[in-house]
Amino acid sequence: MTTPDDREPAGVTDVADPPAGEPAPEAQDLRDVHLRADFIERIRDAIDAADRERLKDLVQPLHSADIADLFEVLSAGERRELARLVGDALEPEVLSDLSTAALEDVLEAMPPKAVAEAVQQLETDDAIYVLEDMDEATQREILRRLAKEERAAVEEGLAYPEDSAGRLMQRDLIAVPEFWTIGQTIDYLRAQEEDEVPADFYELIVVDPAYRPIGSVPLSRVLRCRRHIRIRDIMDPNPHIIHVATDQEEVAREFAKYHLISAAVVDDSGRLVGVITVDDVVDVIEEEAEEDILALAGVSEGDVNIGIFEVSRARFIWLIVNLGTAILASLVIGLFDATIEQMVALAVLMPIVASMGGNAGTQTMTVAVRALATKELSAANAARIIAKELTVSIINGALLAIVVGLAALAWFHDIGLAAVIAVAMVINIIAAGLSGILIPMALDRLGIDPAIASSVFVTTVTDVVGFFAFLGLAAAFLL
Amino acid sequence: MTTPDDREPAGVTDVADPPAGEPAPEAQDLRDVHLRADFIERIRDAIDAADRERLKDLVQPLHSADIADLFEVLSAGERRELARLVGDALEPEVLSDLSTAALEDVLEAMPPKAVAEAVQQLETDDAIYVLEDMDEATQREILRRLAKEERAAVEEGLAYPEDSAGRLMQRDLIAVPEFWTIGQTIDYLRAQEEDEVPADFYELIVVDPAYRPIGSVPLSRVLRCRRHIRIRDIMDPNPHIIHVATDQEEVAREFAKYHLISAAVVDDSGRLVGVITVDDVVDVIEEEAEEDILALAGVSEGDVNIGIFEVSRARFIWLIVNLGTAILASLVIGLFDATIEQMVALAVLMPIVASMGGNAGTQTMTVAVRALATKELSAANAARIIAKELTVSIINGALLAIVVGLAALAWFHDIGLAAVIAVAMVINIIAAGLSGILIPMALDRLGIDPAIASSVFVTTVTDVVGFFAFLGLAAAFLL
Numbered sequence A, B: 001m002t003t004p005d006d007r008e009p010a011g012v013t014d015v016a017d018p019p020a021g022e023p024a025p026e027a028q029d030l031r032d033v034h035l036r037a038d039f040i041e042r043i044r045d046a047i048d049a050a051d052r053e054r055l056k057d058l059v060q061p062l063h064s065a066d067i068a069d070l071f072e073v074l075s076a077g078e079r080r081e082l083a084r085l086v087g088d089a090l091e092p093e094v095l096s097d098l099s100t101a102a103l104e105d106v107l108e109a110m111p112p113k114a115v116a117e118a119v120q121q122l123e124t125d126d127a128i129y130v131l132e133d134m135d136e137a138t139q140r141e142i143l144r145r146l147a148k149e150e151r152a153a154v155e156e157g158l159a160y161p162e163d164s165a166g167r168l169m170q171r172d173l174i175a176v177p178e179f180w181t182i183g184q185t186i187d188y189l190r191a192q193e194e195d196e197v198p199a200d201f202y203e204l205i206v207v208d209p210a211y212r213p214i215g216s217v218p219l220s221r222v223l224r225c226r227r228h229i230r231i232r233d234i235m236d237p238n239p240h241i242i243h244v245a246t247d248q249e250e251v252a253r254e255f256a257k258y259h260l261i262s263a264a265v266v267d268d269s270g271r272l273v274g275v276i277t278v279d280d281v282v283d284v285i286e287e288e289a290e291e292d293i294l295a296l297a298g299v300s301e302g303d304v305n306i307g308i309f310e311v312s313r314a315r316f317i318w319l320i321v322n323l324g325t326a327i328l329a330s331l332v333i334g335l336f337d338a339t340i341e342q343m344v345a346l347a348v349l350m351p352i353v354a355s356m357g358g359n360a361g362t363q364t365m366t367v368a369v370r371a372l373a374t375k376e377l378s379a380a381n382a383a384r385i386i387a388k389e390l391t392v393s394i395i396n397g398a399l400l401a402i403v404v405g406l407a408a409l410a411w412f413h414d415i416g417l418a419a420v421i422a423v424a425m426v427i428n429i430i431a432a433g434l435s436g437i438l439i440p441m442a443l444d445r446l447g448i449d450p451a452i453a454s455s456v457f458v459t460t461v462t463d464v465v466g467f468f469a470f471l472g473l474a475a476a477f478l479l
Helices: A027-034 A037-048 A052-059 A064-073 A076-089 A093-097 A100-109 A112-121 A124-131 A136-145 A148-159 A182-191 A219-224 A248-258 A278-296 A308-335 A337-342 A345-373 A382-412 A415-445 A450-477 B027-034 B037-048 B052-059 B064-073 B076-089 B093-097 B100-109 B112-121 B124-131 B136-145 B148-159 B182-191 B219-224 B248-258 B278-296 B308-335 B337-342 B345-373 B382-412 B415-445 B450-477
Strands: A175-177 A203-207 A213-218 A241-243 A262-266 A272-277 B175-177 B203-207 B213-218 B241-243 B262-266 B272-277
Touching: A037 A052, A037 A064, A037 A076, A052 A076, A064 A076, A064 A093, A064 A100, A064 B248, A076 A100, A076 A112, A093 A100, A093 A112, A093 A124, A112 A124, A112 A136, A112 A148, A124 A136, A124 A148, A136 A148, A182 A219, A182 B219, A203 A219, A203 A272, A213 A219, A213 A262, A219 B182, A219 B219, A248 A262, A248 A278, A248 B064, A248 B278, A272 A278, A278 A345, A278 A450, A278 B248, A278 B278, A278 B345, A308 A337, A308 A450, A308 B345, A308 B382, A337 A345, A337 A450, A337 B345, A345 A382, A345 A415, A345 A450, A345 B278, A345 B308, A345 B337, A345 B345, A345 B450, A382 A415, A382 B308, A415 A450, A450 B345, B037 B052, B037 B064, B037 B076, B052 B076, B064 B076, B064 B093, B064 B100, B076 B100, B076 B112, B093 B100, B093 B112, B093 B124, B112 B124, B112 B136, B112 B148, B124 B136, B124 B148, B136 B148, B182 B219, B203 B219, B203 B272, B213 B219, B213 B262, B248 B262, B248 B278, B272 B278, B278 B345, B278 B450, B308 B337, B308 B450, B337 B345, B337 B450, B345 B382, B345 B415, B345 B450, B382 B415, B415 B450
Parallel strands: A175 A203, A241 A262, B175 B203, B241 B262
Antiparallel strands: A203 A213, A262 A272, B203 B213, B262 B272
């Protein structure tokens, strides 16, 4: 598409300023711009040549997020080489933009001194992200190299449970008392040293004398008010407050639901301890939806970036669990081997009943799992949703029964067989609908993540009911 | 949990200030607080009694997002009743917080005058969301009732393609020339009328004389600088710019990747036409991940909220497509009916081969679909990822072959049968791995959404290859 001589630094986003009249850029083009294959090739060549200077020239013009993407695209070995060669010349934000799997490779290859220097410059929440999955010895070594204050902040953050608000939050924040005027506030902000204020903030948090948040003021409002106006007269009372131990999934849901830009984080005594901003939450939202989608298929998060043996092992466990389901289904078939011997058409048709049940069950289950995750399904509407799924199952079961029954009749010219498969189909689609909604709800109530465990149970139900209904009816009525 | 006499308005979030020493609130509790079953019951009673005053008392203390959630939980009939009774007393933001399905019900029941009044007060992007799915006649009627300026803005927005940056963006924005000082900027902001500035903004956009964005300044920086400092000296050059026709999925990816809070939107000539803020993008991120997860299972978006017949129809189409796959598998089995008649154990075991292939294929396919959506999988690393999937398939295929072969041996005491199922298993797991990665990549290259179409093709491969390999090998070597 473009030659290496192009002026624009390879890999850098450039959606702006398309020549007038040209069609809008399409997703395909954008991806090429992000990380063009020819750019990656040049990186690979420079890695092979261990050419530190050339790599620095290639990489340094890029945005930290693009450098992170570059690491993701490379293999584990290439990542380590690149980190070894230019790790000390990267912006620290590259580390916090990496996936956990790529981060592990990069940290392995970077000298502890360079890691400590990077961590020192990161905001607390990003520093915690970089450090939290390290083995303890390395983590201690890095922490030892940090300045005292930074170390205390990071250690405090690491003391909060994984995936909690305490790990997501930023400790640097601007809190003001309600009796201040706009003028006092602005003078206070101007008087702060550069490293005493957060890099970016969007709201002032108003606190009472016990340092409990009692309001918030968007910066746009501060800017538009005259100096003599008091904070208490322009603040939004009842600020959105998050407890430090809240799970990040819940934090993300609050942000999305209430369109928050930032929220105050408090400890058990209601005292302000930090602030979470929306840019950190965006990552969480992506991560949580990703987790559900992968869990439903029996794949672990970060599958694309981890090594072959880890992937094999994680997926194998899931396959073995499903093998249990498959063998159970075979045992059901085994009960009817005499029936099948007499009428081999049953063996030909039986997978249709089981697999259509599986498909219908997966449909309902997926909707239920997501509705539970987004809280669209709760005790308040459970009865209505179950009734709806049952009705949908009866309708689609009946329609499928007609289609499949007619197909079986056309194929085997046996009205009894056609009737049996039609009835078995209705039974199995209803079983699929009910198990698809009830199993995720039951798991959720038991505190088990329905995304991970539902599909095994639902498939077991649809396989067992499908084969049993079809072969059982055949044994009873056809022979 | 709580009595109706509790002081806190039912349904309102309250994660703040847990009594010291009590454990952190858990997700289960939070959900109950959000929309407690007993609160919903009181709403239902008031709807049944058509008691407008009681409903207003119940609903008005809630945050608009909680009122929207309330509508989602109710049935379509209850939604319409509630909208009819208190629709004119709701904050306009309730409408833009509703899902498309619930919005349709609510708009149906609200008088056009009330809808127009609400739309008039919404920001452009939210107004567009409310209007975009209406039938044309109603839309025209609402537009006619809007003030001239608001109407023009909404009509312009509706002229952009669905799901484009043009529909997401806010038209009210603050743009300043680079030669202004901080003092001039602040005076300008203070001089604006309330309705001339956006409700919330986080950055100033710096424009050149042709109104093209050339920089941005976070408000926190404006606040911290003295009045005499010039914008050009503190602005971030190269602002993140989005073309007005860019797809919202791409917009969301840019925001997530570069941790943006807001971004300038430009037209074909590079002129600033609007601004997108992160709170609108959070919705898009949730929506897009949701779409993929549901599409993989053959369910359409908003399934939880649409009517029974629409749901049945949408899901039935998917089931019929999958029925094709199932019948194809049956045809393959039909080829070997004589073989099965001679050895009924084949009928008992054959679903194991097909279903394990289906599971392994789904694992790979889900990873591939998500990696394509997040651009983690691209031309630059395709070869590496395909090689990895092939290796994982060989490893897991071999391991499963051993387990299943031994199980078959223990069950049927037939070493030939055990060998055949083991070999068939290896073949099918490899077929599953390759089709799981190659089919989504091929669909993506053809411009077809891999989330929607992949699973039918992958299942077809694993069913056909599974039955054919197992029964074919059995026919060739066992009889």
